[in-house]
Amino acid sequence: MRIVQALEALLFVADSPATPEELAKALSVPIFEVEEGLEKLGGKLQHTSALQLVRIAGGYQLCTKPEFAEAVARFTQPQGSKLSRSLMEVLAVVAYKQPITLGELEEVRGVDSGYGVRQLVERRLVCEIGRKSTPGRPVLYGTTQQFLHAFNLQSLEELPVLNFESQLLPEQIGRDVPPEQPSLLDEGSDGEDGPRLA
Template identity: 50%
Template sequence: MLFSETLLAALECLLFVAAEPLSIKNLANILETKEKDTEELLDSLARKYNDKESGIQLVRLAGGYQLCTRPEFSGYIEKLYKPQAHALSRAALETLAIVAYRQPITRAEMEQIRGVKVDGVVNTLMEKKLIQEIGRKEGPGRPILYGTSGQFLQYFGLDDLEDLPDPEKFLDKAAVEEAAASQGSD
C-alpha cells in the first residue's frame, strides 16, 4: 500500500508526543487504518530514521512502539539533564521556605525566625535566582523586601505560590503552635 506523507507525519507526531509505547491496535484506531497498514507505516517510519542516521529511532517496547533517542548519544542527553552540581544546603532550604511562606520579608525578619545571620544564604539564593528583591519596607532604613522568583516556581515545579504545600501538613502540632505564638508576640 502506498501511504500519504500526511499519514506518515501523523504517525510520527503520535509517537513523538506519547509518553508510553503505543500499540499497533491503538495507532490503527487513531489513524483510522487497518492494523496491517499501520505495521507498514511503522516499517516505513523506522526506515526513514535509519536511513538518515538520526539521533532518534523507532523502538518496539512493551508491546508497542515509541520514538527513543539512540544510545550512542546518551552522553549529550546526560549533559542536558545533569543534576544540579550544587544542591541547596539545609540552611538555604530553611531560609527559602521562610521567604516562600512569609514574603514579602526582610533579612532582619528572616534572621529573627531562624535565629542566625542569613547574609550568606540570602546571597546564595539570589545568585541561584530563587529569590529576588521585590521592594522596600516602609519605615526606618527602608530595608529590602525579598520574595520568591519565577525560577523558584520552576525549580520546585509549581504553577504559583498557592501550590505550596500547607506547612501544617508536615509540621507537628507543637511546632505550628510555637510559630503562631511567636507571630502573636511580634
C-alpha cells in the first residue's frame, strides 16, 4: 500500500483533525509508519499543491495555503455565518476565563450576554462543561474542540495575551483567525443590546 497516498485520501475526506492513532487504525499499519508518511506528505504538498498539512488540536488536517485564503473564503463562506464583534467579545472572555458562569461573563463585559452564549453554543464553539459549587449551581461554560479547530490552535496555551483589566479587545483574538477563515470576525450587529467595551 502506498502509505503517503492513503494518508492523503483519508485526510481529504476527514471533517475534523485526525490523530496518528486514528490513521494507523484505519490503515492497519504501525503508528511510526503513519508518522513517517505524514512527514513525507507534508513535504510533497509544500511543493506541488494548493493544500498544506497542518497539526491542529492534536491531529492532522489538510487546509488551503494562505495565499488562496481570500478566494476560498469568497467561494465557501455562507452569508450570516460570521461572528459579530460582540460575539467575539463573549467568545474571548469564555476562552480566557473558562470555566466561567454566565453571571461572571456578564460581570466582565458589563452587558447581558445570554444571547451571545446561546449563539456560540449553537455554533459549537462553546459548551456546558459542568456546574459551579455555589448556591443555584450555575452552569459553567468553556470552549470546544471546534473552537481550537476554527482558530487553528493546538491548545488554549497558544491563545495570544489578552488584557481584560485595561480593555476588552476582540481584535486580539480575531487577528489570529487562521487564513482559512478570514471573515470569522464581522463588524455587524448580532442583535445584542447594551453598551460595548471596545
